[in-house]
Amino acid sequence: MNDILQFFIEYREAIFIIILSIFLGIEVISHVPSVLHTPLMSGANAIHGVVIIGAIIVMGHATNVLSMALGFIAVILGTLNVVGGFVVTDRMLEMFRKKKKQQ
Amino acid sequence: METIVTLTKNFDYSGYISILEISYLLASVLFILGLKKLGHPETARSGNLWAATGMGLAILFTILFHKTRLDDGTFEGIHNIGWIVSALIIGSIIGWFAAKKVKMTAMPQMVSLFNGMGGACAALISLMEFPKMQNHLAGQQVTTMLNGEALAILLGLTIGGVSFAGSMIAFGKLDERIGDFKSPVLRYINLSFLFILLAFVLFIMFKTPVSGENWMIYTLAGLALIYGVTFVMPIGGADMPVVISLLNSFTGVAAAMGGFLYSNQAMLTGGILVGSSGTILTILMCKAMNRSLLNVIIGNFGGSAAGSAEIGDKTVKEISLSDAAALLSYSQKVLVVPGYGLAVAQAQHLCHELENLLASKGVELKYGIHPVAGRMPGHMNVLLAEADVSYDKLQEMEDANNEMNNTDVVIVVGANDVVNPAAEDDPGSPIYGMPVIKAWEAKNTIIMKRSMAKGYAAIENNLFFLPKSRMLFGDAKATLQKLISEIKNF
Numbered sequence: 001m002n003d004i005l006q007f008f009i010e011y012r013e014a015i016f017i018i019i020l021s022i023f024l025g026i027e028v029i030s031h032v033p034s035v036l037h038t039p040l041m042s043g044a045n046a047i048h049g050v051v052i053i054g055a056i057i058v059m060g061h062a063t064n065v066l067s068m069a070l071g072f073i074a075v076i077l078g079t080l081n082v083v084g085g086f087v088v089t090d091r092m093l094e095m096f097r098k099k100k101k102q103q
Numbered sequence: 104m105e106t107i108v109t110l111t112k113n114f115d116y117s118g119y120i121s122i123l124e125i126s127y128l129l130a131s132v133l134f135i136l137g138l139k140k141l142g143h144p145e146t147a148r149s150g151n152l153w154a155a156t157g158m159g160l161a162i163l164f165t166i167l168f169h170k171t172r173l174d175d176g177t178f179e180g181i182h183n184i185g186w187i188v189s190a191l192i193i194g195s196i197i198g199w200f201a202a203k204k205v206k207m208t209a210m211p212q213m214v215s216l217f218n219g220m221g222g223a224c225a226a227l228i229s230l231m232e233f234p235k236m237q238n239h240l241a242g243q244q245v246t247t248m249l250n251g252e253a254l255a256i257l258l259g260l261t262i263g264g265v266s267f268a269g270s271m272i273a274f275g276k277l278d279e280r281i282g283d284f285k286s287p288v289l290r291y292i293n294l295s296f297l298f299i300l301l302a303f304v305l306f307i308m309f310k311t312p313v314s315g316e317n318w319m320i321y322t323l324a325g326l327a328l329i330y331g332v333t334f335v336m337p338i339g340g341a342d343m344p345v346v347i348s349l350l351n352s353f354t355g356v357a358a359a360m361g362g363f364l365y366s367n368q369a370m371l372t373g374g375i376l377v378g379s380s381g382t383i384l385t386i387l388m389c390k391a392m393n394r395s396l397l398n399v400i401i402g403n404f405g406g407s408a409a410g411s412a413e414i415g416d417k418t419v420k421e422i423s424l425s426d427a428a429a430l431l432s433y434s435q436k437v438l439v440v441p442g443y444g445l446a447v448a449q450a451q452h453l454c455h456e457l458e459n460l461l462a463s464k465g466v467e468l469k470y471g472i473h474p475v476a477g478r479m480p481g482h483m484n485v486l487l488a489e490a491d492v493s494y495d496k497l498q499e500m501e502d503a504n505n506e507m508n509n510t511d512v513v514i515v516v517g518a519n520d521v522v523n524p525a526a527e528d529d530p531g532s533p534i535y536g537m538p539v540i541k542a543w544e545a546k547n548t549i550i551m552k553r554s555m556a557k558g559y560a561a562i563e564n565n566l567f568f569l570p571k572s573r574m575l576f577g578d579a580k581a582t583l584q585k586l587i588s589e590i591k592n593f
Contacts (some may be wrong), residue, residue: 003249011251014363014371021372024135025379032142034391037384037480041348042214043141043151044381047134048354049221050158050373053165054228054361059190060181061171067231068183072190074227079194080201081221082162086155087202088213089141093148095207095488 039092046085052078119168119180126164127369133157134373138380161369162191174239207489208446211482212277215347218354219270225263225357226324229256232364233320240313248308252364257304259360260320261327266353268331273343273350276335289337296330338400344480345388345399352381391474393537419555422573424582427549428589434511434547437461437468438503440540441483442476444517444553448579451490454516457587458496464590469496471503471513471540473521500540507544515542515550515566517579523564532562548572551582 008015032040055078059071133153140150166187170178181187198217205213233256240248275281303326307319338346359374361367389396422430431437439454458468470492476483484497498506507513515522522542525532542548548571555567566572575582 007251011363014251014366017368017371018359018363018375021375022379025138025376025381026383028135028139028376029142029380029383029387032384032387033144034387034474035481035484036142036144036147037388037391038210038344038482038485039147039151040138040141041344041351041381041384042210043154044138044355044377044384045214045218045221045351046151047138047154047158047373048351048358048377049217049224050130050134050161050370051221051225051228051354051358051361053161053367053370054358054365055224056162056165056181056187057169057171057365057367058228058231059183059187060166060169061179062183062231068186070227070231071183072186074224074231075187075190076194076197077220077227078224079191080198081217081224082155082158083195083198084202084213084217084220085198086151086158087199088205088210088217089151090148091202091207092210092485093151095485 039089042085042089042092046082046089049078049082049085052082119170123164123168123170124368126160126168127367130157130161130369131372133160134369134376138376157369206449207486208449209278210485211344211347212274215270215274215277215343215350218347218351219267219274221354222263222266222270222350222357225354225361226260226267226327227263228361228364229260229263230320230324232256233260234317237313237317245313246311248310248313253308255360255363257307257323259357259364260324261300261304262353262360263357264324264327265331265334266350266357268328269335269346269350269353270331272332272335273346277343283339284336286337289333293330293333293337296326296333300326300330342399344482345385345392345396348381348385348388349396349400352378352385355379355381388475388480391480393534419567419574420572422549422575424575424585424589425593427573427575427586428593430512430547430549431461431466431514431586432464432590432593434466436506436510436512437466438471438498438507438510438513438542438545439468440471440473440476440503440513440515440518440522440542441487442473442516442518442521444519444551444579446482446486446517448517450516450580450583451486451492453580453583453587454487455490455492457583457590458492460587460590469498469503471498471500473500473518473540474538476518476521500538504541504544507541510545512547512549513542513545515548515552516583517551517553519552519564520562522566523562524566524569525562525564529565534562542566543569543571546571549575551575551577551579553578 055071055074059075062068062071134157137150137154140146140153166181166184169181173179236252236256272281303323335346355374355377359371359378362370362374386396389399445451461468470487472483474480487497520534522540523534524543526534526537526539529535543566550567550572567574
């Protein structure tokens with residue numbers, strides 16, 4: 001029990017952010033028309049590409065060849081996620097906008 | 104970039120870190136606002152741009168200002184910037200071209216592929232951080248890995264690995280490279296794998312003493328990859344959108360684990376935001392199909408439940424192309440109900456051609472879009488928009504149903520379960536209660552189908568046997584092409 005309390009105190013900021021972000025995520029997404037589910041999923045997909053920051057940090061402190069190589073791959077994969085994700089979403093939404101003009 | 108570096112030369116390390124934290128705060132706000140705007144049709148495109156701006160900001164400022172505190176109390180900035188920037192450029196070029204070149208119909212598998220990349224990235228980070236942490240803890244004479252950082256590394260690897268392997272399988276299924284592999288045994292294998300995976304995470308954390316054994320982390324990575332494969336394998340190809348949405352939220356959580364590890368607020372908020380919104384999105388998608396998430400994951404939809412209405416040896420009536428052409432030419436209101444088959448056959452452009460042709464004969468053609476038609480919710484709208492079908496021709500399911508009594512002909516193109524009357528009148532059917540397009544209320548129904556094969560729900564569709572229904576067998580694209588030339592000659 002003491003360990004759990006200590007864990008909470010040690011990481012309280014992160015735990016606060018996690019809990020509040022969960023509620024925020026639910027609140028932001030609820031009541032979205034089903035037409036937008038696909039672009040929304042794709043947009044969210046691009047946002048979790050933020051993991052690339054971790055890859056940059058690892059790569060930035062890599063010292064041996066193995067971690068350099070793995071870091072290099074990680075940064076490329078993360079960039080694919082970010083750039084590909086945002087561009088695909090934009091292409092999908094472009095279609096929607098075209099429809100609106102003709103309306 | 105030069106000016107930013109010179110401007111901040113006089114700052115001490117805490118100054119750098121403050122700038123970095125402020126940029127992360129801004130990025131998080133942009134993520135939240137972007138996601139919020141993505142939920143409304145008018146603002147969606149700018150929402151995507153906002154989120155992308157936040158991402159660019161976070162990446163740039165991390166490279167410029169990130170500092171790690173070393174064991175001796177000094178700070179160290181990012182090295183290998185040349186390598187990082189070249190990796191960023193390579194990734195951007197590949198990602199940009201892949202996203203620009205992909206066909207609109209292949210959009211779902213592209214999203215799955217990108218999602219897998221994110222998961223792999225998260226897993227690789229953990230793979231590299233684990234030996235570092237192990238050496239660090241061993242050097243400090245710590246007995247076990249019972250701490251938040253170790254948990255974050257192990258969970259990041261597990262979730263990221265599952266997400267990567269699962270996304271690759273989902274990609275293969277959507278691209279029709281991998282078939283469905285259904286077996287009730289797999290369900291138990293899956294459960295035991297999940298158990299082994301979690302038990303192994305605990306084993307690593309409680310193991311004493313902490314020593315430089317890296318085999319554990321590689322074994323965990325292998326287990327996570329295998330579980331990712333067996334997790335997605337038994338789920339039907341048509342359920343992949345739900346699976347991708349779920350794996351999407353997994354990757355979000357894996358990214359958040361990285362944020363926890365580095366105390367990085369941008370990663371933490373971004374990751375958790377995607378994790379929770381992705382979960383809600385998954386549930387919304389399940390709801391649109393009138394199913395529970397568990398039902399999708401176990402993957403036993405249809406199959407065993409044959410439905411109470413026994414079909415027996417009823418026969419369907421076919422319609423010839425010339426009869427179909429005559430019927431359409433003398434109609435006033437025609438409704439096309441597009442489905443998954445239309446997307447596969449890439450027949451959306453031909454639909455639009457048919458629409459124009461009939462319009463020249465004074466026949467009004469509209470499209471009735473079921474919320475889950477196509478491969479993903481909203482996918483059909485995107486496909487038809489690509490074929491220049493105007494927005495006011497697309498009818499939501501409710502509107503289409505309201506006008507059904509005045510509709511002369513309904514053409515069902517490659518759709519099946521979304522027009523199944525069993526959803527309305529057969530309580531024993533697995534899809535009972537699912538909202539459907541009531542094609543049977545129209546005066547005539549023409550069903551374009553490749554064969555009498557069942558839809559993904561694997562249940563019989565009584566619509567085909569109704570007196571007003573006529574079948575037009577063949578590939579959707581080829582049949583539409585022939586129908587169009589038949590109407591032209593009519």
